Each structure stands twice: as structure tokens, then as C-alpha cells.
Amino acid sequence: MTAYEKTCLIRGDGGRAVRAVLDRIGDTWSLLVVATLDGERLRFSELQQRVSGISQRMLTRTVRQLERDGLVSRTSYGEVPPRVEYELTPLGRTLLGPAVALAEWAVAHNRDVDASRASYDER
Amino acid sequence: MTAYEKTCLIRGDGGRAVRAVLDRIGDTWSLLVVATLDGERLRFSELQQRVSGISQRMLTRTVRQLERDGLVSRTSYGEVPPRVEYELTPLGRTLLGPAVALAEWAVAHNRDVDASRASYDER
DNA sequence: CAGGATCCGACATGATACTG
DNA sequence: CAGTATCATGTCGGATCCTG
Numbered sequence: 001m002t003a004y005e006k007t008c009l010i011r012g013d014g015g016r017a018v019r020a021v022l023d024r025i026g027d028t029w030s031l032l033v034v035a036t037l038d039g040e041r042l043r044f045s046e047l048q049q050r051v052s053g054i055s056q057r058m059l060t061r062t063v064r065q066l067e068r069d070g071l072v073s074r075t076s077y078g079e080v081p082p083r084v085e086y087e088l089t090p091l092g093r094t095l096l097g098p099a100v101a102l103a104e105w106a107v108a109h110n111r112d113v114d115a116s117r118a119s120y121d122e123r
Numbered sequence: 124m125t126a127y128e129k130t131c132l133i134r135g136d137g138g139r140a141v142r143a144v145l146d147r148i149g150d151t152w153s154l155l156v157v158a159t160l161d162g163e164r165l166r167f168s169e170l171q172q173r174v175s176g177i178s179q180r181m182l183t184r185t186v187r188q189l190e191r192d193g194l195v196s197r198t199s200y201g202e203v204p205p206r207v208e209y210e211l212t213p214l215g216r217t218l219l220g221p222a223v224a225l226a227e228w229a230v231a232h233n234r235d236v237d238a239s240r241a242s243y244d245e246r
Numbered sequence: 247c248a249g250g251a252t253c254c255g256a257c258a259t260g261a262t263a264c265t266g
Numbered sequence: 267c268a269g270t271a272t273c274a275t276g277t278c279g280g281a282t283c284c285t286g
Contacts (some may be wrong), residue, residue, distance in 0.1 A: 001223070003161045003162030003163075004162070006158065006161055006219055006222075006223050007158050007159060007161045007162070008197055009223055009226045009227065009230070010154065010155070010158035010222055010226040010233075011155060011158050011159060011174075012221065012226075012230070013126050014175045014176065015154075015155040015158075015174075015175075017226060017229035017230050018155065018158075018222075018225065018226050018229055019155075020229060020233055020236075021225055021226075021228065021233070022150075022151075022154065022225075024225040024236070026145055026149035026150075027145075027149075027239070027278075027279090028142065028145075028278080028279075029279095031133065031138075031141055031145065032133070032134060032138040032141065034140075035129065035130050035133035035134050035138075035141075036130060036134060038130045039126030039127070039130070040126075043247085043248090044142060044159055044247070044248055044249080045247065045248080047209055051138075052137050052138075053137065054278055055279075055281080056249075057249090057250090057279080057280070057281085058247085058279060058280075059249095059277090060248080060249060060250080061278095061279090064202055067243070068239065068240055068243040069236045069239055070235060070236055070238075070239025070240075070243075071236075076248090079247095080247090080286085081247045081248080081286095082247050082248050082249080082286085083247075083248090084247080084248060084249090085130045091232060091235055091236070091239070094228065094231075094232060095128055095147040095228060095232075097224065097228070098221070098224040098225045098227070098228045099129075099133055099141075100132055100133065101220065101224040101225075102141065102144055102145075102224075102225065103132045103133040103135075103140060103141050103144075104132065104146065104221070105217065105218060105221040106140035106141055106143060106144040106221070107132070107135070107140050108217075109214060109218075110140055110143055110144070111150065112214055113143075113147070113192045113193055113194075113214070114191060114195025115174045115193075116130060116191065116192055116214070117191055117192060117193075120190070120191040120193075121191070143248090150259095151258080151259075152260075163281080166267085167267070167268055167269080168267065168268075178259075178260055178261075179268085179269075180259080180260070180261085180269090180270090181259065181260075183269060184258095185272085186276095198276090199268090203266085203267090204266095204267045204268080205267050205268050205269080206268090207264085207267080207268060207269090226249090226254095228282075235279095
């Protein structure tokens with residue numbers, strides 16, 4: 001792929017496509033929730049336990065948005081006490097590829113970035 | 124790659140690696156600026172023209188952070204009027220791979236997401 | 247158990263005006 | 267030209283309390 005093709009792909013339509021995707025999964029929790037649901041069907045409380053540090057409010061908001069975007073499906077059983085389970089949709093699973101690519105970049109290069117920051121901040 | 128390996132990669136260390144990356148490029152402009160600099164060395168004003176809609180202030184902040192993170196290099200020629208050029212560093216270029224993967228996902232699936240949103244919002 | 251409602255502080259972004 | 271300074275606004279995320 002040429003540089004021109006890449007830049008067109010990312011910047012296409014004024015960058016609207018990429019911005020749309022980042023608006024969806026660029027927040028603090030969405031990608032972590034999606035990754036956590038990979039291959040598993042989890043209840044709300046289980047999800048909260050596995051995504052360490054997420055508040056109840058943010059988990060609620062995150063799964064709502066993921067559900068709205070069609071990446072996660074929500075199943076509520078009409079029981080008392082309530083039981084609600086979440087899982088990835090087929091569409092949600094397709095996101096794992098790019099997400100893994102990003103994660104691989106992170107683990108491969110975060111040290112370089114941190115080093116660069118440190119040397120920049122010295123000045 | 125198994126689901127377990129993926130989830131570990133993304134969620135590893137409490138998701139710190141992915142969060143770090145998203146903190147850097149998950150904002151509105153960083154990824155667009157990086158993509159715009161792909162294969163080109165541009166002056167501040169050229170960059171602002173090509174990244175449509177970015178304000179002067181946000182471009183300044185964005186390139187500063189990208190420079191600090193070692194993804195972009197800044198060259199200031201001591202002239203009057205000032206001339207400053209930006210280009211990707213080798214590290215910055217490595218980000219283009221994951222970025223393209225994300226962009227491809229976006230153009231491939233944004234319609235599905237929009238459709239899901241529309242049907243969700245009907246209710 | 248799975249949330250909804252409310253309040254709050256921090257930060258991201260933008261508009262505008264100014265400067266070396 | 268390439269910024270900096272200041273002000274305003276909106277959103278993100280957390281803490282806390284309440285409920286069917």
C-alpha cells in the first residue's frame with residue numbers, strides 16, 4: 001500500500017470514518033469491555049469484576065453504547081433478582097482484529113514513547 | 124491467535140498498554156495529523172490546511188504532544204518570518220499499520236454501526 | 247442484581263485576540 | 267508565520283445515593 005493510499009484511507013472524507021470509530025472505541029473503557037467479552041458471555045457483575053477499576057456507572061454507559069452500536073448484545077432474563085448477560089455480536093468480533101493490532105503496537109512501542117517523553121521533559 | 128491470547132494482549136496489565144495508546148492517539152486530531160504527515164514533510168500552515176477543520180490551537184497542541192511522544196519531529200529554521208516543518212519519525216511511521224487497520228475496519232463496518240444505531244434509537 | 251439519578255471536578259476543544 | 271494567552275463550553279468519568 002502506498003503512502004498516498006494509506007493517507008486517503010485514514011483521512012478519507014475529512015477523516016470522518018476514523019473519527020467515527022475513535023468516537024466509539026476511543027474512550028477509556030469500550031475497547032477493554034469488548035476485549036473482555038471475547039469468547040465469553042458475562043453477567044453485568046462479572047464484567048465489572050473483570051474490567052478492573054471500572055465504575056458501575058461507566059460500565060452501564062459503555063455497554064449501552066456498545067449495544068446501540070451493535071457491537072454487544074444484551075440479554076435480560078425476566079427474573080428476580082435480575083440477571084443480564086452480555087456477549088459480543090458478530091460485528092463486535094470483527095473489531096478484535098484492529099484492536100489486537102493496536103494492542104500489539106502498544107506493547108511493542110510504549111517503551112520508546114515513554115523514553116521519548118522522558119527526554120523531552122528533561123528540557 | 125486464541126481468544127485468550129487476544130484478551131490478554133488487549134487487557135494485559137489491566138489494559139494499561141492499550142489505554143496508553145488511546146490516550147495518545149484516541150483524541151480528535153492526533154491520528155489525522157499522523158496520517159497527513161505520511162510520506163510528507165509539511166510546514167505548520169500546510170498541515171493546518173490539509174487537516175480540515177483543525178484550529179490553530181489544537182494543531183499546536185497536537186503536534187507538541189506527538190513530538191513529545193517521539194512520533195513526529197519538528198524542525199525550526201531560524202528565519203524571519205518563521206519556518207517550521209514537521210515529519211514523521213521512524214517510530215511514528217510504525218503507527219501507520221495499526222492506524223490503517225482501524226481505518227479499514229471503519230470504512231468496512233461504519234454502515235452496519237450506523238444502521239444498528241438507527242434501529243436502536245427507534246425504540 | 248442491575249441499574250437510574252444527581253452532583254461534581256477535570257479536561258478537551260473551540261473562538262478570539264495578541265506577539266516575536 | 268507560527269505560535270501563546272485567555273475565556274467559554276461541553277463532555278467524560280467518578281462518587282454517592284436510590285430502586286424494582
